[in-house]
Amino acid sequence: MNLTIAIIGRPNVGKSTLFNRLVGRRLALVDDSPGVTRDRREGQGRLGDLDFTIVDTAGLEEAAPQSLAGRMLSQTKAAIGDADAIFFVFDSRTGLLPADKVFADVVRKSGKPVVLIANKSEGKAGEAGAMEAYSLGLGDPVLLSAEHGEGLGDLYDALRNVCDVRPPSDESEQEDDQNIARPIRVAVVGRPNAGKSTLVNRLLGEERLLTGPEAGITRDSISVPLEWHGQKFLFHDTAGMRRKSRIDEKLEKLAVSDTLESIRFADVVIVLMDAAQAFEEQDLRIADLVEREGRALVIGMNKWDLKDDRHAAGKLRQEVDHWLPQVRGVPIVAMSGMTGEGLDRLMRAVIDAHTIWNKRVTTSQLNRWFEDTIASHPPPAVSGRRLKLNYITQAKARPPSFVIFCTRADAVPDSYKRYLANEMREAFDLPGTPIRLTLREKKNPYATRK
Incomplete structure (x- = not known):
């Protein structure tokens, strides 16, 4: 049984700390200030021999439906509706505060099995508050300290009592799970208010992520599974990245750090730009960061439906090659996350970029190209001495990485390396993907002779 459990409660009661404890690593942002979590965040939790899906939610607060807090509340109610237990x-x-009693009624009306958790119960300070919990009518409270890991055994017993959960025992199912192809991991990044969450919601076909006119709504990097034309993806919606000099709040620093982590573990990164303010300095910095991390890159020109000159799409290719020469030929898609325009082209570009990122070239093909390229444009002499480039081989893919064996590797100019990389893009159809060139000196067989 694949059990889904939603963690709910008022702001700042330790929900994200409990979530991190159950998934076994620091996935959700945690801070002393209330209201850190805004979106639903899912993870694979484990408690003893029980495996389940655990969902971290925003703190429950009464608010107007159209306000940010009201939209957060609707996300939490959706998590309650989708959960098997709470x-x-x-x-x-x-x-207990009056808000606890109000939201206890919401939980009770859902009809879902509930485990009542008295968090921060380490020491004697929390005993009195834990006793108050009986007035909620949700059963015996489990005294727990999520931060210190105390009381997890009692939580295990409570979960087994309220839910029909059993340890996984079907070995054939486990083997099938291992044989399922790994989904393509896609991170959606960009400046604040570029439309990242709106794009992911449109691809999913539901309001899964919190959106609105306010900049910086997303804080945690939220991962959601998606299937498109039979291909499985794992999309990561991330917090907007502003210039480093403008970031002064601790929470924003944590959110950006989470975004950087999503980039490092992604296969493909979609850098989303606002069509009305494209190729800003921060956009170029983000794209350059993705290239330096060696991820496959796709440029999404969002909010294209709002652009006055709809015929400007033909100029995009020229512009992106001008501003991002280090990833010449990178795919760029004019699209709209709000209306869905261009999303098929965007997804096709993601799959193509992933294929190129995984590409391998045989050593024989490489060396035939290498000899012709050097013959047509030999490396420059340095200090009056000729540089000799012997042969080339591909060390790995993801991204395509090549090793050139030569003499005096440290003397080869960077301009000549860029020339080789650009020629390689053309010859082997590697547009837009980062290319890594490493120069290595061959061992001198006469070095040890007197």
């Missing part, structure tokens, strides 16, 4: 968390040191 962990209702309250702060045992603070004790």
